[in-house]
Amino acid sequence: MKKIEVLQNIMEANESIAARNQQLLDKHKAFAINIMSSPGAGKTSLILQTIAKLKDKLNIAVIEGDVASTVDAEKVRNEAVQVVQINTRNMPESCTLIAAMIDEALKDLSLEDIDLLLIENVGNLICPSEFALGEHKRVVISSLPEGDDKATKYPLIFTDADAVIINKIDFLPYVDFDIPAFRRAVKGLNPKARLFEVSCKTGVGIDDWCSWLLSEVKARSPKA
Amino acid sequence: MKKIEVLQNIMEANESIAARNQQLLDKHKAFAINIMSSPGAGKTSLILQTIAKLKDKLNIAVIEGDVASTVDAEKVRNEAVQVVQINTRNMPESCTLIAAMIDEALKDLSLEDIDLLLIENVGNLICPSEFALGEHKRVVISSLPEGDDKATKYPLIFTDADAVIINKIDFLPYVDFDIPAFRRAVKGLNPKARLFEVSCKTGVGIDDWCSWLLSEVKARSPKA
Numbered sequence: 001m002k003k004i005e006v007l008q009n010i011m012e013a014n015e016s017i018a019a020r021n022q023q024l025l026d027k028h029k030a031f032a033i034n035i036m037s038s039p040g041a042g043k044t045s046l047i048l049q050t051i052a053k054l055k056d057k058l059n060i061a062v063i064e065g066d067v068a069s070t071v072d073a074e075k076v077r078n079e080a081v082q083v084v085q086i087n088t089r090n091m092p093e094s095c096t097l098i099a100a101m102i103d104e105a106l107k108d109l110s111l112e113d114i115d116l117l118l119i120e121n122v123g124n125l126i127c128p129s130e131f132a133l134g135e136h137k138r139v140v141i142s143s144l145p146e147g148d149d150k151a152t153k154y155p156l157i158f159t160d161a162d163a164v165i166i167n168k169i170d171f172l173p174y175v176d177f178d179i180p181a182f183r184r185a186v187k188g189l190n191p192k193a194r195l196f197e198v199s200c201k202t203g204v205g206i207d208d209w210c211s212w213l214l215s216e217v218k219a220r221s222p223k224a
Numbered sequence: 225m226k227k228i229e230v231l232q233n234i235m236e237a238n239e240s241i242a243a244r245n246q247q248l249l250d251k252h253k254a255f256a257i258n259i260m261s262s263p264g265a266g267k268t269s270l271i272l273q274t275i276a277k278l279k280d281k282l283n284i285a286v287i288e289g290d291v292a293s294t295v296d297a298e299k300v301r302n303e304a305v306q307v308v309q310i311n312t313r314n315m316p317e318s319c320t321l322i323a324a325m326i327d328e329a330l331k332d333l334s335l336e337d338i339d340l341l342l343i344e345n346v347g348n349l350i351c352p353s354e355f356a357l358g359e360h361k362r363v364v365i366s367s368l369p370e371g372d373d374k375a376t377k378y379p380l381i382f383t384d385a386d387a388v389i390i391n392k393i394d395f396l397p398y399v400d401f402d403i404p405a406f407r408r409a410v411k412g413l414n415p416k417a418r419l420f421e422v423s424c425k426t427g428v429g430i431d432d433w434c435s436w437l438l439s440e441v442k443a444r445s446p447k448a
Contacts (some may be wrong), residue, residue, distance in 0.1 A: 006230050038264065039371075040370025040374065068377060068378070095350040123262070124348055125348075145264065145392065149293075171398065
């Protein structure tokens with residue numbers, strides 16, 4: 001039972017730090033999204049496409065979460081106005097970002113200059129679902145080559161998502177992925193989730209995703 | 225510090241249960257492999273291909289680990305001689321199989337009738353790397369659509385692998401994946417790892433993988 005109690009304490013502490021992070025973001029009218037997916041589903045590519053589309057309208061910062069390496073931070077360095085890399089290796093939680101890591105990262109950002117903060121979580125469909133970071137919206141990416149059963153097999157992360165992005169739709173001719181079945185599985189878990197079909201490679205669907213995101217930023221953070 | 229101590233205790237307890245699992249497997253001359261990957265990289269497909277190739281030579285059982293659902297167990301039910309499903313949802317560790325779960329599952333298997341036990345871990349490149357199950361060999365699958373940077377970003381799981389399978393090589397015309405660079409990254413972390421390039425869809429490379437696996441089973445478990 002000892003471990004369960006400790007986990008309970010960690011979860012409660014995380015919730016309170018996440019709430020504090022959100023207050024700080026709200027104070028500066030910075031809107032934050034937590035982007036989660038399996039490894040390689042396209043989190044960094046979505047961030048690059050989103051910045052390309054919205055950088056004339058919003059000042060965008062990025063927090064990159066990875067177990068190890070700065071591969072992703074290097075990819076976005078020239079695109080975002082500010083980038084902070086978090087490496088979770090050797091931390092008690094290495095499989096997800098947690099609110100305390102974001103608390104630290106926010107100290108390295110000039111929040112008063114930021115409209116939109118894109119937080120790329122560690123590539124994992126399980127652990128990130130349990131930890132709030134202080135974000136305003138939660139986004140899950142599922143890509144066609146992973147198969148259409150992911151909502152059924154990893155339900156929690158889809159249940160709590162505000163938006164679900166079906167990425168790599170350019171792979172449709174080459175994979176056996178039933179898009180209507182996947183949509184039904186997500187809607188069954190989470191009727192309110194917004195679904196977007198995109199290809200971060202070809203750019204298809206990015207306009208719709210960015211229109212939604214921009215409207216959410218403007219509704220919540222009128223600085224932009 | 226409390227959580228770190230608790231984790232330390234859990235890790236030590238896991239190691240001792242894993243050692244006991246391996247003794248039990250050895251007693252019955254059953255050879256076990258722990259198959260790990262991102263969600264959707266092809267663990268179940270590799271299991272199906274391996275059974276198809278080796279079922280005339282070995283009695284093969286499967287333990288399926290998933291957060292939720294019996295999707296994968298249903299896929300292998302008609303192929304393996306015995307199948308046990310573990311759902312990790314609501315367990316203190318939901319992001320990986322741990323040795324105590326395998327201890328329970330082994331009670332549901334007739335080990336005296338089994339030559340090869342294929343353990344499909346939860347889809348995750350982080351948590352499974354930290355928990356021994358009692359397996360004789362550790363296998364990681366990395367698939368082309370995930371990108372060629374996974375060994376750099378999730379090093380621990382590759383460092384401890386006996387074999388690394390590069391799956392979905394039929395996607396090579398459609399993705400930007402540098403196979404020599406990926407091989408170099410794996411070998412840099414783990415010079416002894418065996419690498420196999422396969423497509424579980426077309427069957428390419430399955431012969432090589434199964435030849436290696438069969439030789440490992442026969443060397444360790446002469447029952448087969």
